[in-house]
Structure formats: structure tokens, C-alpha cells
Amino acid sequence: xxxxxxxxxxxxxxxxxxxxxxxxxxxxxxxxxxxxxxxxxxxxxxxxxxxxxxxxxxxxxxxxxxxxxxxxxxxxxxxxxxxxxxxxxxxxxxxxxxxxxxxxxxxxxxxxxxxxxxxxxxxxxxxxxxxxxxxxxxxxxxxxxxxxxxxxxxxxxxxxxxxxxxxxxxxxxxxxxxxxxxxxxxxxxxxxxxxxxxxxxxxxxxxxxxxxxxxxxxxxxxxxxxxxxxxxxxxxxxxxxxxxxxxxxxxxxxxxxxxxxxxxxxxxxxxxxxxxxxxxx
Amino acid sequence: xxxxxxxxxxxxxxxxxxxxxxxxxxxxxxxxxxxxxxxxxxxxxxxxxxxxxxxxxxxxxxxxxxxxxxxxxxxxxxxxxxxxxxxxxxxxxxxxxxxxxxxxxxxxxxxxxxxxxxxxxxxxxxxxxxxxxxxxxxxxxxxxxxxxxxxxxxxxxxxxxxxxxxxxxxxxxxxxxxxxxxxxxxxxxxxxxxxxxxxxxxxxxxxxxxxxxxxxxxxxxxxxxxxxxxxxxxxxxxxxxxxxxxxxxxxxxxxxxxxxxxxxxxxxxxxxxxxxxx
Numbered sequence: 001x002x003x004x005x006x007x008x009x010x011x012x013x014x015x016x017x018x019x020x021x022x023x024x025x026x027x028x029x030x031x032x033x034x035x036x037x038x039x040x041x042x043x044x045x046x047x048x049x050x051x052x053x054x055x056x057x058x059x060x061x062x063x064x065x066x067x068x069x070x071x072x073x074x075x076x077x078x079x080x081x082x083x084x085x086x087x088x089x090x091x092x093x094x095x096x097x098x099x100x101x102x103x104x105x106x107x108x109x110x111x112x113x114x115x116x117x118x119x120x121x122x123x124x125x126x127x128x129x130x131x132x133x134x135x136x137x138x139x140x141x142x143x144x145x146x147x148x149x150x151x152x153x154x155x156x157x158x159x160x161x162x163x164x165x166x167x168x169x170x171x172x173x174x175x176x177x178x179x180x181x182x183x184x185x186x187x188x189x190x191x192x193x194x195x196x197x198x199x200x201x202x203x204x205x206x207x208x209x210x211x212x213x214x215x216x217x218x219x220x221x222x223x224x225x226x227x228x229x230x231x232x233x234x235x236x237x238x239x240x241x242x243x244x245x246x247x248x249x250x251x252x253x254x255x256x257x258x259x260x261x262x263x264x265x266x267x268x269x270x271x272x273x274x275x276x277x278x279x280x281x
Numbered sequence: 282x283x284x285x286x287x288x289x290x291x292x293x294x295x296x297x298x299x300x301x302x303x304x305x306x307x308x309x310x311x312x313x314x315x316x317x318x319x320x321x322x323x324x325x326x327x328x329x330x331x332x333x334x335x336x337x338x339x340x341x342x343x344x345x346x347x348x349x350x351x352x353x354x355x356x357x358x359x360x361x362x363x364x365x366x367x368x369x370x371x372x373x374x375x376x377x378x379x380x381x382x383x384x385x386x387x388x389x390x391x392x393x394x395x396x397x398x399x400x401x402x403x404x405x406x407x408x409x410x411x412x413x414x415x416x417x418x419x420x421x422x423x424x425x426x427x428x429x430x431x432x433x434x435x436x437x438x439x440x441x442x443x444x445x446x447x448x449x450x451x452x453x454x455x456x457x458x459x460x461x462x463x464x465x466x467x468x469x470x471x472x473x474x475x476x477x478x479x480x481x482x483x484x485x486x487x488x489x490x491x492x493x494x495x496x497x498x499x500x501x502x503x504x505x506x507x508x509x510x511x512x513x514x515x516x517x518x519x520x521x522x523x524x525x526x527x528x529x530x531x532x533x534x535x536x537x538x539x540x541x542x543x544x545x546x547x548x549x550x551x552x553x554x555x556x557x558x559x
Contacts, residue, residue, distance in 0.1 A: 004389075006383070006387070007383040007386075007387035007389040007392075008389065008391075009379075010379035010380055010382060010383035011379070011380045011383050011384075011395055013375075013376035013379065013380070014376050014377055014379075014380040014399075014439060014443060015380075015395065015398070017376055017435070017436070017439065018398060018402060018436065018439065021410070021414070021432055021433065021435070021436045022402055022405075022407075022410065022436050024417075025410040025412075025413040025414050025417065026405075026410060026413075028413035028416070028417065029409065029410065029412055029413045032412070032413060032416075078304070078308075079308060082301065082304060082305055082308075085301070086305075091547075093305060093309060094547070094551075095543070095544065095547050096309050096312050096313060097308065097309070097312060098543055098547065098550060099312055099313075099316070099539075099540060099543055100312060101543055101550075102493050102497070102539030102540065102542055102543040103497070103535075103536055103539050104496070104497030104498070104499060104513060104535055104539070105497070105499060106497075106499045106513050106516060106517060106532070106535065107497075107532045107535040107536050107539075110319070110516075110528050110529060110531070110532030110535075111315045111316065111318065111319045111532060111536075112315065113528065114315070114318045114319055114322050114529060114532075115315060115318060117525065118333070119330075119331060119332060119333040119334075119335065119525075120335070121318050121335055121337075123333065123334070124333065124334040124335040124337070127333070127334045128334065135333050135334075157311070157312070157315060165550050165551060168551055169550075169551045172551065211403070214405070214406060217406065218406045218408065218409075218500070220499065220500050221499040221500070221513070221517060224517060224520055225520060225528075228520070228521065235500065238409065238412070239500070239503065239504070242412060242415075242504060243504075248412060248415075248416070251412055252412055252413070255406075255409040255412055258406055258409060259405070259406060259409065262405070262406050
């Protein structure tokens, strides 16, 4: 076969697949959101935005992302730095830290339910320490703070691993010479981290942040397992509209809103952490 | 790197050392302890799971797991999950690996555009696309089938599969292939005899990764299946009504394959992400 056409033949299957299952449905979802009974209309958006639950789910989703993602960045950076210094046991520690990577959000929600439910381990511990006589029901509407905390902890527990993997891989690409040079000039470990690791890690940080932020707006199963209806989030409303209310136009409208937020944040992160041309390793 | 620490006074150094070890231990416990709690609940009888206060040692009772296995529709859901994940794995690797190879070996007009398409796919809340696909599948008769769901999961797995195989192929020097050509191999035989044996473990790792992506996916599975629910969709649907021991046993069954698979691919995780970053 002519080598000129070979690469195109090789990328053709994926491209076709993505056209049918990614671009086409995307057009469909937009169409569905912007039309009522076949004619162009903004009624779906008016309906979902006007619904009393919408501002709450919007607020919850954003707050959760705001609380979770920065903690994950710091945690993942700390873990990655710890690992690079490690001499013995590096492999086993890395394996354990990356375990949550393979755990679904639903399972993570169930795992943290085992801790926070009324007969769960948190209550058992507090009982054992004599702090409470009777188990407290944490996950109720009287304790919105604890529901939020449980969901945030489950998310941090589960999804820091993906950042860790990206950051460890990124740190491995930073040439050792930079650190050696910095040491020669007497830079402290902290200074080396600030002046070498962080700037050189920018492309990895960018990837990690984009992935995490997008997934943070998609949060769904963790919330369902821990909060149920106590803590409405955007993705939960999509599910509700689609199934309980059988209103796929409204579901599509919220889906588009999530999409727009995700794209907006992606562009923001790309801009904030942009890598100067020619500055890659 | 630790040479600088030698200049600092000894007690600050050992204090820092202690803090470092304590931090590592704490973070290891942070990951493992919640998993251990789930294990306790799974290996306890339904009565023990619902009692208070809880024991911190499992009683090794299979009651919860038996209840899980006997629950109407559960084993079918488990089977569906495995089938969907297997189909996803096969399709995504079959169509992504050639693209990864093309990206690593050729410079061609449109390459940038193609990479953009892949990156765009990754930067999208993909499960949302299950909504319009639900309609499309009803028209084509793919609604509520494992194959239809596998197609959606493949879309989710493609960006990872393409970028990972791209990074794997990039790790094998072009010269190796060229040497095979000069020794009389064609493009195809050079690939099957030289590149394939080298790349196979990595391909297996990325296939496993695709399997896990599908196995864990909740939203699209819940939207697209009704009768043929996968395990995640089944558990999600019954969250309000199912007893605690069923949830925990289900969660445990969800976690176990993931634990094994991450263990199997652990060597590749970082290499795969190294180049996939760019």
C-alpha cells in the first residue's frame, strides 16, 4: 500500500467511530435541548433554570468541585514528591496509592457509606471512645455539613490517584541536571520544588487539572450513594429528568449546561497554565 | 538529592525523617482503611452488618455474599458488566492501536486535527452523550443491549487507548523497525515479528485499563439499560431500597477486579501517562 495513505487508513476506524458516537450525539443533544416539539425554542432552558432545585444543584456541584480539586492537587503533589524521594518500598507504596484509580465512583460512595451510616464505623469508633452513647444518623438533612464532608472525602479518597499518576509520570520527565545545578547553588528543597518542579510540571498539572475538573462536574454516583436526594447535583438532575420526569428535552438542556461549564473551565485552565512555546522538555 | 539535608543539624533531620515516614504511613492508611472497612462488612453476616457497634475484625461469614448472589437479577447484572467491559476492551484496542501507531510513526497533514479530536473527546463529559444515544439506539434496535452500551463505553475508552498506545509505540525506536526492513521484512512482517512482541504487554495493560473504565461506568449504564442492567446500574437503581449488606457486598464485588487489574498494570501506569500527557 502507498505509504502516503497508510496513516489515514490507520486513523480512519477511530475517526469514524468518534463521528458516529461522539460528534453526532453531541449535535443531537444540542438539537434536543434547543427544540420543543420539533421547533426551535429556549423553553427547555427556561424550564430547568426556573426549577427551584436548579440553583441548589448548581451551587452544590460548584462548591464540591471548589472544595475537592484544590485538596487533590496539594495531596497529589505531596504524594508525588514523597514517592520521588523514596528509596525502599517505592513500588508497594505507589501501588497502594493508585488503587483508588480502579475503583468506581459508586463503589467509593458505598465504601464511605460504610463509615458514615448510622451503624457504621465512625459511629462505632466514637462509641468505643465513649464520645457517644447512641449512634448518630449523620447522613440526614439536619446535617448538611456532614453530608457535604462525606461526599467530599469520598471524592478526595477516590480521585486523587489519577492526578498522582499523571504528576509522578510528569516528575519523571524532569531532567536530574536541574536539581543538581540548583543544589550546587545552595537552593533549599522547598525552593527547588517551587522553582524547578512546579514550573517544569506545568503540562502535567494542566492535564491533571482538566481531567479532574471535568470529572468533578460529572459527579453523580458518589452523591447518590451517600446523600441520595439530600444533596442535589447537576448530573443527578439530568438523571431525574430523563427517568423520573421522562423529559429528555430538559435533561439535554442541563447536559448542555454542564458541557458549557466544563469547556469554560478547560479553556480557563489551558490559559492559566499555558506552556510557553518551545519551553517543553 | 538528600545531600543537602546532611548540612542541617542532626535532630531537625531526624524530625523531618520522622514526619516524612509518618506522612507516608498515614497516606497508605488513608487508602487502605476504608477498603478494609468494606471488607469487614462484606465478610460479615447480614445481622452483623446492620448491628451496632461494629466489630473491627471480620467474622468471615459468607451470609452477605450469599444474599448478594441470591438476589434477583444480581448475577445477571454481574455477567452483563463483564460482557460489556470485555466488548469495550476488544473494540477500543482494535481500533485505537492502529491510530496510536500512526500518530507515533508518521507525520501527515491533519495529524494535529486528529490529535485535537482525541483530546477534545477526553475533555468532554462523555456519559452525557448517552442521552441522545438512547434515542438513536431505539431506532436501530440497540437499546437495552450490552453491545449498545459497550459502544458508548468504547467512546469513553478511546482517548485513553489512543494516547496510551501512542506513547507505547513512541517508546520503541523507529530504527528497530527500519533494521527489520533492511533484513527483508515487509512493513507487516516487521510489525508482527519485531514490534508486536515488544508492545504486547503494554497493549494488554491498556486493554485492561479500557476494561476497568467500562466496568466502573455508572451514568451511561444506568441511562442505556433497563432489563439488561450492568452491576453498577443495578446497584444504583436499588440504592434506595436495598439493605445495607447488599450494598456493601455489591461494592466489594465492584472493587475486587479493579484491585487485581491495577496490580496487573501497575508497571505501565506511569509509562503510559508519561507521553500521553503531551
